[in-house]
Amino acid sequence: MESFVIDSIDLRLLQALQDDASRTNQQLAALVHVSPPTCLRRVQKLRAAGLIEREVALLSPDRLAPLLGHGLQAVVEVSMDRQDAQSLDAFEARVVEDDAVQQCYRVSPGPDFVLIVGARDMPDYLALAQRLFTQDANVRNVKAFFSLKRAKFQPRLPLPAAVP
Structure with missing residues (x-):
């Protein structure tokens, strides 16, 4: 397996994705202060390395209850x-x-x-x-x-x- 080095940009991307994975690539890039192509490339690299296991929608039990x-x-x-x-x-x-x-x-x-x-x-x-x-x-x-x-x-x- 290829060795993977994580840096502060990757950490900011992971943190932002944990907060809200529905952001567009452009929104995510602006949030972590990188260009959209860099953002896309890094997120793809994080996925390929298995650091992003999957993305899911968190449902609201209170709003679904009725x-x-x-x-x-x-x-x-x-x-x-x-x-x-x-x-x-x-x-x-x-x-x-x-x-x-x-x-x-x-x-x-x-x-x-x-x-x-x-x-x-x-x-x-x-x-x-x-x-x-x-x-x-x-x-x-x-x-x-x-x-x-x-x-x-x-x-x-x-x-x-x-x-x-």
């Missing part, structure tokens, strides 16, 4: 009976394929996994729990925490202003 219902958001801790690599990998592979699982983290110490899941309502969550946890003989304990209010949601990586 149309679709509020739904349930839960943080779920899962502890396994066996923690060997094969057992953990098998559980992880199964849960990441489920559309209700929005995020999956293998953690330590404490539970083996922390999941962020979404469900339409409590019966939908029950179906998810049956599907992912109850039918898995290796799941020892599940603890779900249901979100009452989302105070902050900012899916971004903290970036330095300059390369150390």
Whole structure:
């Protein structure tokens, strides 16, 4: 793999894209003080290097609620009976394929996994729990925490202003 060197312009581009990836190339170039061709070339290079994994639209749950219902958001801790690599990998592979699982983290110490899941309502969550946890003989304990209010949601990586 080709070595990749990141500089302060790249960091500014990444930061600006984390803030709002819908900006045009011209807007992004003006924001980080580079020419549009330089901006485009650098963003393409960042994508090719895999530093920009993907770009998505973040939907507003509050504005969608009148149309679709509020739904349930839960943080779920899962502890396994066996923690060997094969057992953990098998559980992880199964849960990441489920559309209700929005995020999956293998953690330590404490539970083996922390999941962020979404469900339409409590019966939908029950179906998810049956599907992912109850039918898995290796799941020892599940603890779900249901979100009452989302105070902050900012899916971004903290970036330095300059390369150390």
